[in-house]
Amino acid sequence: AQKVTQAQTEISVVEKEDVTLDCVYETRDTTYYLFWYKQPPSGELVFLIRRNSFDEQNEISGRYSWNFQKSTSSFNFTITASQVVDSAVYFCAFTGTSYDKVIFGPGTSLSVIP
Amino acid sequence: DAGVIQSPRHEVTEMGQEVTLRCKPISGHNSLFWYRQTMMRGLELLIYFNNNVPIDDSGMPEDRFSAKMPNASFSTLKIQPSEPRDSAVYFCASSLGGVRTTQETQYFGPGTRLLVL
Numbered sequence: 084a085q086k087v088t089q090a091q092t093e094i095s096v097v098e099k100e101d102v103t104l105d106c107v108y109e110t111r112d113t114t115y116y117l118f119w120y121k122q123p124p125s126g127e128l129v130f131l132i133r134r135n136s137f138d139e140q141n142e143i144s145g146r147y148s149w150n151f152q153k154s155t156s157s158f159n160f161t162i163t164a165s166q167v168v169d170s171a172v173y174f175c176a177f178t179g180t181s182y183d184k185v186i187f188g189p190g191t192s193l194s195v196i197p
Numbered sequence: 198d199a200g201v202i203q204s205p206r207h208e209v210t211e212m213g214q215e216v217t218l219r220c221k222p223i224s225g226h227n228s229l230f231w232y233r234q235t236m237m238r239g240l241e242l243l244i245y246f247n248n249n250v251p252i253d254d255s256g257m258p259e260d261r262f263s264a265k266m267p268n269a270s271f272s273t274l275k276i277q278p279s280e281p282r283d284s285a286v287y288f289c290a291s292s293l294g295g296v297r298t299t300q301e302t303q304y305f306g307p308g309t310r311l312l313v314l
């Protein structure tokens with residue numbers, strides 16, 4: 084069965100701290116895709132990144148970075164020098180070739196305190 | 198591009214009334230998805246279309262829900278009759294689609310907040 088786990092329900096950090104949001108997935112597929120979305124307090128869902136299972140290179144985009152490790156079935160997201168505007172709920176999502184839907188994790192609510 | 202457009206942004210209605218939610222996908226995208234988000238169940242896929250054809254509607258809760266996509270630039274999600282438990286945020290998303298529709302990035306609209314009294 085396909086499953087996405089975000090074990091951290093809520094995280095609170097002080098501005099400028101680094102924070103890592105965990106995402107663990109379960110699948111028997113060899114080809115699959117992983118996503119991260121951000122949902123700020125305003126409610127919209129903002130796409131952050133898409134990664135396929137054959138590309139294990141870590142990715143960095145400004146203060147955001149993603150660590151994909153197939154060996155541990157994890158796709159963790161790190162925010163460096165967090166800012167108040169990073170406060171949001173972050174969703175990790177997964178889709179595989181044997182299941183034609185995107186499965187969203189339960190989300191991690193991040194609060195960055197000034 | 199304006200992104201995915203949804204209307205209305207907010208809807209308050211009484212139990213038993215018909216509710217119609219509307220979505221305009223990003224131009225050129227050929228897949229469209231309807232999701233529902235609640236605190237209890239998180240994000241749930243209700244139905245998705247590829248090239249205007251419904252592909253998977255297994256997430257539609259019951260016969261009170263129906264969705265249509267009469268053309269590539271418009272879709273509706275209808276609830277008739279509405280019930281208080283339908284209160285949620287309903288998102289529409291679109292993607293380029295492809296061989297495996299759901300492997301492409303989905304871009305979400307701002308959502309419709311529905312409250313059924």
